[in-house]
Amino acid sequence: MSTDVAMLRYSDDEQGPGSTTTNRWANGNGTVKSEDVEMSDDDDDVPLSQSTRNGATSSPPPRNLKRKKPVYAESSSSDDDTPLASSPAKPVKVNGNSKLKRETSGTSDSEVAPKAKKAANGRSKPPPRKKVKEESSDDDQPLASSPAKPPRKRKAKVESDAEDDADSDDAPSKKKAAPKPRQRKKVKDEEDTKPDMKPKKAAAKGKAKAEDTKSPKKGKTKKKEEEEEEEVFKWWEQTDANGDGSVKWSTLEHNGVIFPPPYESLPKGVKMKYNGKSVDLPPEAEEVAGFYAALLESDHAKDKTFNSNFFGDWQTVMKKYPPRDGTKIASFENCDFRPIFEHLEAEKAKKKAMTSDEKKAAKKAKDELEAKYTTCLLDGRKEKVGNFRVEPPGLFRGRGDHPKKGALKFRVRPEDITLNIGKEAPTPVPNMPGKWKAITHDNTVTWLANWTENINGNHKYVFLAAGSSLKGQSDMQKFEKARELKNHVDRIRQNYQSDLKSKVMADRQRATAMYFIDKLALRAGNEKNDDEADTVGCCSLRCEHVTLEAPDFVVFDFLGKDSIRYYNRVQVEAQVFKNIRIFKDNKEDDDNLFDRVTTTSLNKHLNNEMKGLTAKVFRTFNASITFQRLLDDEDLKGASLQEKLNAYNNANRKVAILCNHQRSAPKTHDQSMEKMRYKVRAFKYERMKLRHALFKAEPKFKKNAKYKADESDLDDDFIAEHEDNLKNKEIEKAEKKFDNENKKLEEDGKKPQKDSILKDRIAAIKDDFKALAKERGTGKANMKREKPTEKLEESIGKLTEKIKAFKLQMVDRDAGKEVALGTSKINYLDPRITAAWCQIHDVPIEKMFSKTLITKFPWAMEVDPDWKF
Template sequence: MSGDSSMFSDEEQPLAPKPNGQAPAAKRNGAINGQHSDVSMSDDEDDVPLSQVTRLKSEESLPPRNLKRKKPVYAETSSSEEDVPLASSPVKPAAKNGRAKKVVKKEESDAESDSESEPAPKKRRASTSKRKAPAKKKVKEETDDSEEDVKPAKKPNGRKAAAKPVKEESDEEDVKPAKKPPAKSRATKKAKQEEDSEPEAPKPKRRTAKAKEEPTSGTDTKAKAKKGKKKEEEEEEIFKWWEADAEGDGSVRWQTLEHSGVLFPPAYEPLPKNIKMKYNGKAVDLPPESEEVAGFYAAMIETDHAQDATFNKNFFDDWKLVLAKHPPRDGTVITKFELCDFRPMFEYFEAEKAKKKALTTEQKKEAKKARDELESKFTTCLLDGRKEKIGNFRVEPPGLFRGRGEHPKKGSLKKRVRPEDITINIGKDAPVPVPNMPGKWKSVIHDNTVTWLATWTENINQNHKYVFLAAGSSLKGQSDMQKFEKARELKGHIDKIRLDYNADLRSKVMADRQRATAMYFIDKLALRAGNEKGEDEADTVGCCSLRCEHVTLENPNFIIFDFLGKDSIRYYNRVEVELQVFKNIRIFKENKEPEDNLFDRVTTTGLNKHLTNQMKGLTAKVFRTYNASWTFQRLLDAEDLKNASLQEKLNAYNKANRMVAILCNHQRSTPKTHDQSMEKMRYKLRTLKYDRMKLRHVLFAQEPKAKKNKKYSADESDVDDDWIAEHEENLKAKEIEKTEKRFAKDNEKLEADGKKPHKDSVLKDRLEGVEADFKRLAKERGTKKASLKKERPSDKLEEAIDKLEEKIKAFKLQMIDRDEGKEVALSTSKINYLDPRITVAWCNTHDVPIEKLFSKTLLTKFPWARTVDNTWKF
């Protein structure tokens, strides 16, 4: 491309797109400047990212993709997929006296991946500003991280240290915990007593002196005392890192670390001698090594994976390598996949599954107890004297790689990880853990500048796997808070950044113009930055790695995006953009092939360096977090919920969450059970209407004037006589079953007390009573008359009808909410991109129980967020 000024004249007119580049007319529309009918936006349109609220309901309705793949060429490369680490420490919540605590900020410029991983052990460096990106590939996990309950414990006395900025992960990160002050103050002690023992508890109850003095009686005394003691012990372990100062240089993450290593899966147990796969109709005698790999595939023959040609080819290629080393003992030569019959193995596995399901409750409890005992020492570690839970302490067993989307390596063999593959990280004075399988660790290091406990490299994509602390640990919590505080900090810089990149949209320097256009999309569409991929990786792209084939121009100023994003999720969007952006894309596509890079002068590394110059620690990922949280806050504030019911409030919250999920392209396939689930909900709705109808008919019989009351004039049009007959038959069957079970239970109790059981005639009488009740219902069918077993006054009937009306209204809202969210993954944005303090403050304002929106896992993950009041805003 030439740098001639005439080429970039503001007077240039957009060219019409080529006919073969046009997308079908029936596309959803998006508007950069906030032109959305479904979403309430601010008057300041530039402050609000594009919320793509008109996504198609099904991937099937989108036009087919036929995109070629060519390895991109860049002027510079990055070991990061998207970002560099955050630089500033988080702003601490205000103290009770109204004074904000001091925060020490530190900048770090390591390139990061869209993952939680840390670099391999390295020597401590004097200057963080000169650090280079680690050469190792990072772990890429956004939502699959292990999240377990953690109760941070007290930290030994010592100098207070600041949280070390680390790589930002899409859901969890690692930050150095602040040390506890040397001496406990009375206020701190009281705060610890008031804190509930379970981190997920929504509102910890205070323990008053009166409650402590109240005596207990009977057999409950010891149990309650024991429970209370246990609760107090757990309370003592809670470490409120968010109330501690963060001081120090942030280079050391811990002082002492002791753990038991990782838990390896059990060794392979050969199948019974009569269970063998067949080749060309003949049973094959496989050695254990080859039989194990064959079993991996046999267990999956009824899944969609086994119908995939790429999956089958990769499996067979890897299995043949195993067969070469461990050939069949009967001399069979396996050369054709089509002649292999794995069904005998599959049927054996299914039978074993059925046996496990058939175990009694006691047997299952015994098995769980044995499993818990085996895992107990691996679940926790001692970090600076505090007992904290470990997240992913189990080593993944061998198997077949499934991948996500159209991954080229799906079906490949994931080899068994052994101690010789694993590096252990512990304190210098800590005992070296002993592996629970034969072998010695690859190495044992003592690097207190990182937070991982163990690491190894998997054989499929050469990704580095790490063992970290659990989601609710102090290190993870500090990292989460830092991530969201960095996004909040962007609010003070966003106007200037937008002015700068809007000015550069007309720059005469091609690199600057491309960078500005990419920033426009990252800001307005919340696109991931993206990075180059190798031929052996899934063909997924982000903004910086878009190819010309991924973008189609449509006059006068519409752009159609169609590409595979993270995890091979298709991103399809037709958006209206500023005319200058439209002109730029047309220029960038000139004289290029479809498989050429659209932004051939922009890389993720260069973009992030530019952003860091505009705000310390700013990366493309921070834009994504900012846009998600800012949009979420604005959508929630736009809802008027003064007189709304609880379900209406929940629907408003979920709607806002859904808009953010669409913005971030957090899609999912419609659950296979969705239609069945919706049918069950429709049946339940009819059941509620049936109950209301019966009560209305009873009320009308007692109070004929009530028929004129509009409040009770609702007609259950979808509850016809045929459905009523079917429903009453179902009710009858359930009542008979319940009566028989109650009879059996009564007899068991009588026999246990040494008394004679009831005779069968008693059961017969009870069943006759049930028959009589349903005969009465059958006679009432179609007469608009009804009666009850026990008479009830009219005011009680009216009260019951009102309650049913509320139930019906709330249930309808639930059905709408579930159906609208069938193709949107709400949890991803809630875990990774939405500041949890927004939810806490919103719940406080609208009197919504936090448990309705946060699972126990999230309550454990975000205990620090629950300290904010209802005036807090992102």
């Protein structure tokens, strides 16, 4: 089997009898079909991406809560069917979890992660590290893995300052040879010692654009670009580009975090009501009431769990800060938050109504206040800080059916926050009264500050910005680790295929779990507490989540990360089908399917297969290699730019479906599509007028097949409506222009124009559109400025291409309405795939990556066009 192809295969021609497969892989031959997953309107047969509306998942296929004895096509009793350590009649419950004693495995069920190593050099224990659960962790968390295998064919002559950094005492120690950066031109010693950090743009920009960038810039623009170039640090050209040493920095200085402003009480006349009477709340209780009032007309306020949690926490606050008028608030239903809601809406309207000058002034004041928090000094160079703002208090919204949604998020104070700075750095002063919880000097971690939020007890961290050297090293290391898996994946697959028939139950369960993680890109999953959302991954699947359908189909139906429903009916190998049947035997619906496998034990086994390998690396590997193959399969020779964009987004969409990156269709999607359809018809109206002008000038063109077809979807009603809209827009433009002209005259000390001038202009516009109305149905058109036939033909051709491209854009937007393309692009797809593809197909990188992503992945922008994952 080839090591550079994904195992997944979307297949329509290998379905079992009577099956409707939505996300299906077949015989594991290592190929991926370019056709997308078949989508139908039947929510029982399609992934959530095709059945979700505005965050509410569709009803799953009806399932019996009582287990029935399934009927299977075969009942083999061979040795391959049952491992020696088979399931007992009933699992033993330990601490509320299903545990089964091993009979022959020789290993303990309670495999735990190795204890953390003590801090070196006698350092005091650093603040608690973030415990990341596979199911609840952010997708973009760096992998704590060994040094990634460096990319091949990357030789470079390092700039003088890069060599100095690499040899300095603060350079991290490395056991493996450092990767060599890509060959670059020598930089003269007499040049500025700071390396030029402006990323090389993709070849798509062409020579003309390159020449433009060389041309001298004037004024502030040139100065600003020079400052940006000086600030950026090309860490990937260093000898230690992967940054795998234990020491992350030698000196670190920053200004801490910025806290939100204190609460300002509502005006005296704005008060909530209880039983129809106004209530005088103290500021502490009034602030919490305002949190709910702001969401009064949202879906949250209609949620029973949200309302119950809010009211419970609000009552706790009111016990300490009761209403000053003695009102006893005992019933949520009798509370009226409408007065506060209306006040908040009025304040929003005021902000929207601000003039552009007022908005600029407000933004300038905010930027000046935050300026010192936006950057830090890391090893003497300035780097941007990411999330330097402390989240304000509010109500926890959660995702999906989270049991704590509506709970009160407390205001974070300096006493809650631990800062991490260099030993010689001055301690920053918080922008609100209070003292920091602690100050630490741990140069083996990359966070600048941390605290623990009160809702779920999660650790919150402040890191450097996405485009910083430390973040970039982490991202590059993650994708290099996934690329390294290519060299081991065949052996790993052979090993777990062999273990599918193991006589040891734990090994057989682990192999089956690995099979699903590899084939279906499932997350590993962790056990959840009662106060957490009931989301699961592969290792935490329960028997109720997996259904067997003879002869060899497995149906998955569970809530994955962020409570997104995962529904998938897949055909599996016969041995896998047998294993699932064995694992479910003599178990209840709420028992764990893989009761002898944990995420910890699975990742420990994977690390033995390849150093640094985890279940998430498999997910990144399968996403990137599938994406690379889908792009390579597309023949884009002679394709237009929009056709290339559609091909790219289609490949991205398939990977997003594979990884279950779903979203609810935007509430404004239908409205946006209607606007786009109107715009297409507006283009056709313009083309029709040009055709009629061409026919009037040269009647012979009527016989030309190129211009013969009528604009069939332009009826008289649309034409009348469109021309009326155009007239109103022209009048509005004329009025704005008249006002601006008068303002300028007043500034110059001159008299403003008379209103009669505006009236004359509007009258002329109306006359023009009266003439257009007379042209309807005549097949003739008069141009304001006469054009030669060659120009008319050229304009018609351009409009035809524009219509074609816009229709493709509509198809692309509608196809992606329920798929989150950004998640895979940010976290799972190696950005070098996109950068190389853009150069090959002459596509500007800005068409694929937002400015944020270009800043996040500067190391990927300089990749060679022939680079492959």
